[in-house]
Amino acid sequence: MTNPVQAEILKRVAEVFDKQVPFHNLLGMDIKRYDLDGVEVSIEMKPELIGNIHQQILHGGVTATVLDVVGGLTAFSGLVASRDDWSVEELKNRLQTLGTIDLRIDYLRPGRGEIFTGTGTVIRAGNRVSVCRMELHNERGDHIAFGTGTYMVG
């Protein structure tokens, strides 16, 4: 069960990532869901995100961006879930150090679609470093890309 401290920090992080990160706003990224069970980030296709005008597909950099954001949020929610006695202060400090160490993207098929949704899971949960796997699907459930990322969480 999510305790109030966990709930508060996740809500705040979701708000920041949804509204206060300039590059997320430029792309139109939406944090649809963010809780201890994971994260759902979506992005709507729009002309500015296109990487190939003939094929009308999402630029690979958009895919990488969404998967990196999903990975960071997933790593952080895994950290939040790892203890139920965090103080808000401690979690805020941890958030300061949250960062991507390395990221691998596997592009599976062209980014065709109207709405793309990224999800992730923690595969190695650490007190300092976490590793996550991420996926991007379009609205028809086509699997567009996989990601694997190593994140600093402390």
Next chain:
Amino acid sequence: MTNPVQAEILKRVAEVFDKQVPFHNLLGMDIKRYDLDGVEVSIEMKPELIGNIHQQILHGGVTATVLDVVGGLTAFSGLVASRDDWSVEELKNRLQTLGTIDLRIDYLRPGRGEIFTGTGTVIRAGNRVSVCRMELHNERGDHIAFGTGTYMVG
């Protein structure tokens, strides 16, 4: 030496990547140089590219985007350089199939700076698949990130 067919295709590709890719325009990406010796892609810091408002640093997705574009262009120029008897038609067909298979980004330090420049080299040149390494530096020469990408070229 670069022959006229090679020069023409590289010039055309540079123009397309510089002006006609919507996502490159959104970010403000510049193809500064593109010839058989390599590519130089730059991007100027602007508020919309920021990933962390407190630290005023480039979003990791921008870094990934620039390095992926550099890698694709590097792989393609390596292909163009591999033969001096290409026809324009053949190279246009190859360009259609150009795509990222997988990409690794290593984030070395926070993306602080005014102008970020990406460069790359081919480390495995193939007729179907090429592997490139890419780097991103800021205007002071600080090394921001490394990339390693596997590209389909035929």
Next chain:
Amino acid sequence: MTNPVQAEILKRVAEVFDKQVPFHNLLGMDIKRYDLDGVEVSIEMKPELIGNIHQQILHGGVTATVLDVVGGLTAFSGLVASRDDWSVEELKNRLQTLGTIDLRIDYLRPGRGEIFTGTGTVIRAGNRVSVCRMELHNERGDHIAFGTGTYMVG
């Protein structure tokens, strides 16, 4: 359904990988199963495979080796499955070109156990290049490592 040509080539490949690759014999690698649904490769712990005498755990290079072999076999079975009109000759030629382009290993936990089993799935099936994800578990079902590999298949 598996046709006779597919069955024959997979059987032959399994025999070669099981018995005729010197490094597989050195490690004691076993191809337990190899069909169109996938592959199962196992390795029994023995003193020579240890990477850390105090902790008595599998060397990370053994993990990488098993996952790379699993990935190559998975990519090849995916190619075999992609058509039902292959000739034995064609598949033998494809086997000649089978090779790892790049490989990522994520080490999740120390390699403790008696028997380690690697399995894999194709995540991008191509006529030239395939991408696979692989996993290594011990006999208790503990997840030791993930792999992601890009393979040349033609």
Next chain:
Amino acid sequence: MTNPVQAEILKRVAEVFDKQVPFHNLLGMDIKRYDLDGVEVSIEMKPELIGNIHQQILHGGVTATVLDVVGGLTAFSGLVASRDDWSVEELKNRLQTLGTIDLRIDYLRPGRGEIFTGTGTVIRAGNRVSVCRMELHNERGDHIAFGTGTYMVG
């Protein structure tokens, strides 16, 4: 300059990795050099290391093993170099936590040759996590493979 504590720990680590790791002995791995400037690990071709009997080339798992060992040693020497006031005790504790988080291998060309040498450099030096790049060459200077690894160092 290397101080006595640094010199002692590096000498001891080199001895352990050279003589007391069973899997290194099985492969015949040699720690040729290990100091604050880096590491040189070599391996001599022998029949048991072969991955393809027709082509008589090194198994990709051997390449991965050598590059992973080089990366771990490189990360640790970077940590040792980062301070000149380490105690032997502190460094021994750090060594206990040394481990590979993730590893990427780029296979550039077939592993032909008599003696293979791995070298590495730190590209991101951290107090907890370091990222290294590694290379494997044969005795003629042919570049066989690149590696990129993320290592826990504390």
